[in-house]
Amino acid sequence: MALIELRDVAKAYPPRRRGGDPVHAVDGVTLDVAEGEILGIVGYSGAGKSTLARLINALEPATSGSVVVAGQDLTTLRESELQKVRRTIGMIFQQFNLFHSRTVWGNIAYPLKVAGISATEQQERISELLHFVGLADKAHQYPEQLSGGQKQRVGVARALASSPRILLADEATSALDPETTQGVVDLLRRVNAEFGITIVVITHEMEVVKNLADRVAVMEDGKVVESGTTFDLFARPAHEVTRRFVNTVVDDMPPASVVEELRKRHPGRLVTLGFREDSASQSQVFGAFGEAGVGFELVYGGMEEVQGKTFGNLTVELTGGRVDEAVRVVSGLVEVREVR
Numbered sequence: 001m002a003l004i005e006l007r008d009v010a011k012a013y014p015p016r017r018r019g020g021d022p023v024h025a026v027d028g029v030t031l032d033v034a035e036g037e038i039l040g041i042v043g044y045s046g047a048g049k050s051t052l053a054r055l056i057n058a059l060e061p062a063t064s065g066s067v068v069v070a071g072q073d074l075t076t077l078r079e080s081e082l083q084k085v086r087r088t089i090g091m092i093f094q095q096f097n098l099f100h101s102r103t104v105w106g107n108i109a110y111p112l113k114v115a116g117i118s119a120t121e122q123q124e125r126i127s128e129l130l131h132f133v134g135l136a137d138k139a140h141q142y143p144e145q146l147s148g149g150q151k152q153r154v155g156v157a158r159a160l161a162s163s164p165r166i167l168l169a170d171e172a173t174s175a176l177d178p179e180t181t182q183g184v185v186d187l188l189r190r191v192n193a194e195f196g197i198t199i200v201v202i203t204h205e206m207e208v209v210k211n212l213a214d215r216v217a218v219m220e221d222g223k224v225v226e227s228g229t230t231f232d233l234f235a236r237p238a239h240e241v242t243r244r245f246v247n248t249v250v251d252d253m254p255p256a257s258v259v260e261e262l263r264k265r266h267p268g269r270l271v272t273l274g275f276r277e278d279s280a281s282q283s284q285v286f287g288a289f290g291e292a293g294v295g296f297e298l299v300y301g302g303m304e305e306v307q308g309k310t311f312g313n314l315t316v317e318l319t320g321g322r323v324d325e326a327v328r329v330v331s332g333l334v335e336v337r338e339v340r
Ligand SMILES: Nc1ncnc2c1ncn2[C@@H]1O[C@H](COP(=O)(O)OP(=O)(O)OP(=O)(O)O)[C@@H](O)[C@H]1O
Pocket: 013, 014, 023, 024, 025, 043, 044, 045, 046, 047, 048, 049, 050, 051, 052
């Protein structure tokens, strides 16, 4: 059984104006998150990602459908039972949400105090967590003395303090620069690998999804429009929204503005070759061009690695030789699209 099971879940808010329509923030979502998995939830602003997170961590009730976390159907639980479920879920946020008047130590101690953990145990746990997130030397500093990346590390340590089974990260890296983001992504991978904690990452940053998630669900207008393994989604995005997200980090065909520039320098035939893990290799494809006496030059695109598998879209200029015959042969090996 999955650790999180959403079945036809909907959340509607009252109309914004009197006489208006209700806002369907989440609209019929069915989704499973397996124990130990890292799921990315991607979508533009207003797609319903944060609302879905609030349904999973029992901060709000669903309007309809069922939300089952660790075998418990949240829609049937009393408040005291919901509180227990909330304790199994840690959260980290875009703005870190640290207590500014408490030190790093005090921030991490807070959930432990609330849970009534003894002072000795608190000491031990906090010191362990500080080492884990690499902030042992910052215990007595205040959040304002820390960088964004360090603040988020405190956020992670505080979320882990109560030993959750699930960590929900809501745009947790969106306020950080790319290098710091990668540091937090690496930390979250360790959280998952070393403690087996299931992670749900809500983000609009595809670089984060690419480097962190096992599986991805793409949301639009409150619905999951596409889901699959991270590799499949990146290598073969089916829905328009997915394609737009994937194209922020993976080159597809060159866009019109680039084609115009390419044409000035490359008068030959331009084709985009789509390499996938189960298609032919680059040496087979370029060998076929060579055999037909066709010259080729790479002019746009590149190869990507996702989940340890490579794929990519390479646009090449073909010149001379038996080009039609070569393109026919290569079409049987990889996906070939003409650039016009
Ligand atoms: N408490 C609320 N009351 C009324 N409408 C809400 C409430 N919370 C969210 N909404 C609406 O529900 C829709 C989905 O919002 P949500 O915040 O879940 O989207 P999101 O994908 O997380 O976007 P963002 O990244 O901008 O937060 C939006 O139209 C939003 O205005």
